[in-house]
Amino acid sequence: MQVAELVGRAVAALGAGRAFGVVGSGNFAVTNALRAAGVPFTAARHEGGAATMADAWARTSGRVGVLTLHQGCGLTNAVTGVAEAAKSRTPLLVLAADTAGSAVRSNFRIDQDALVRSVGAVPERVHSPASAVPDVLRAWRTARDTRRTVVLNLPLDVQAAPAPEDALAQLRDPGPPVPARPGEAAVEALAARVAAARRPLLLAGRGARGAGPLLRELAERTGALLATTAVAKGLFEGDPFDLGISGGFASPLAAELITGADLVVAWGASLTAWTTRHGRLLGEDAVVVQVDADVDALGANRPVDLGVLGDVAATARALLAGLPQGAPPRGGSTGYRSPELAARIAAEGRWTRVPTEDSSTPTTIDPRGLSREVDARLPRERVVAVDSGNFMGYPSAYWSVPDERGFCFTQAFQSVGLGLATLVGAALAAPDRLPVLGTGDGGLLMAAAELETLVRLRLGAVVVVYDDAAYGAEVHHFGPDADHGAVVFPDTDIAAWARGAGAAAATVRSTADLGALDAWLAGPREGPIVLDCKISSDGGAWWLAEAFRGH
Known part of the structure; x- marks a missing residue:
């Protein structure tokens, strides 16, 4: 078995659900190894299309996407799709062939690491036959566990080398990490903001996907309205107090109610200019809280009054556990939620209901x-x-x-x-x-x-x-x-x-x-x-x- 086959079999064993790509000589062997190991492969007509297919598949399935590319021009053709995935924090593993270290005059030779790094993706490499399985595992875990787009470069000379016997026995995947729980002080501070609010809004982003039921319960308990960023559209579909997308796509009523909120809690949402209409959609006196598992995301796009470091679902559970039972606090009993507002949202809260x-x-x-x-x-x-x-x-x-x-x-x-x-x-x-x-x-x-x-x-x-x-x-x-x-x-x-x-x-x-x-x-x-x-x-x-x- 050559290293190329070993890499394909290792990626399959780690749980690849589907791969996409355009096959050339550089990624022919690794792609066929994936296919032989039972991973369905979709051939695109352009590497840029293949990259976006893998990105979209990962977003929709919730699993790590896999993309295979030829060296040099195969990667450059895919760069726009790779950049989109990287900027979206899509868990994507790109298996990119690379020129051999000795092929210094190859027409395909470019600095693939620098190119990948320049668009926000993470460059990794299979360094040798002996390190191939640990190299693959490191790249896979970075993609899956930190939600990053990782380009694993596969030099042609390493691909063609014999794989060590029983190399797959080295594959020991500990699985995804336990979601990070927020600190008690942070939950108490968040609970205090919620208790003081009269017109609270829960704004969910991509990081809140999967936590919809918890956030719905939290909104009901606190009297909050619900909204999403564009990428999380549909998270609260069917809820009578769902305002839909916040930002440039917001309906006139949604914009009015979001601007009127005195507390905005962003759950796994990075509060970009698009979501906040360059800040104008948030009321001047609104308290803004951001909950995110990534410390670098807290306050990155706009100042926040409170940043809570923690997984969205874990934080919502902790907050729910600390709320008093029975009637919602002041915000819920006198604020946004009422039968009259629910009727108004049903009548004019969606663009399909807005006369034009x-x-x-x-x-x-x-x-x-x-x-x-x-x-x-x-x-x-x-x-x-x-x-x-x-x-x-x-x-x-x-x-x-x-x-x-x-x-x-x-x-x-x-x-x-x-x-x-x-x-x-x-x-x-x-x-x-x-x-x-x-x-x-x-x-x-x-x-x-x-x-x-x-x-x-x-x-x-x-x-x-x-x-x-x-x-x-x-x-x-x-x-x-x-x-x-x-x-x-x-x-x-x-x-x-x-x-x-x-x-x-x-x-x-x-x-x-x-x-x-x-x-x-x-x-x-x-x-x-x-x-x-x-x-x-x-x-x-x-x-x-x-x-x-x-x-």
């Missing part, structure tokens, strides 16, 4: 009306992916999801073109749900190669293209007096192109054209459908003005 003017024309459809109609037609059990662009607020805010596993938001790097790959990864991680993508024409065409992947895998997915024949964010950001010649394009028959790739497709210019979606939903859904929705101008989406305030 219909901007449709004889040849285009209003993007808000389109979003409402698509949401109403799709089954509830869905997993939604969103590309980046002017349109992105519509699927993010208008489309509901059943829970936090139903929304995959690869936007930490704000790269256009990750949508199709996100859809593939999320779909494979949630095979029991209908995969749905909201994308722009720019993002779709940038990632066009991965439509073939969707078709080849026979994924019954819905791709909704908000087609304005432009990079709409730039059109609206720079205004009507700017020269838009570099960001506006001739109309493209995306439906014809999609049919050529083997997908079902339709052009949508009015609600009546959505009959094609209804027919596809009726079955058998043996492949994707692409809806080329020719949208009318929205004059710049509401969230866009907020997003660009910090630029």
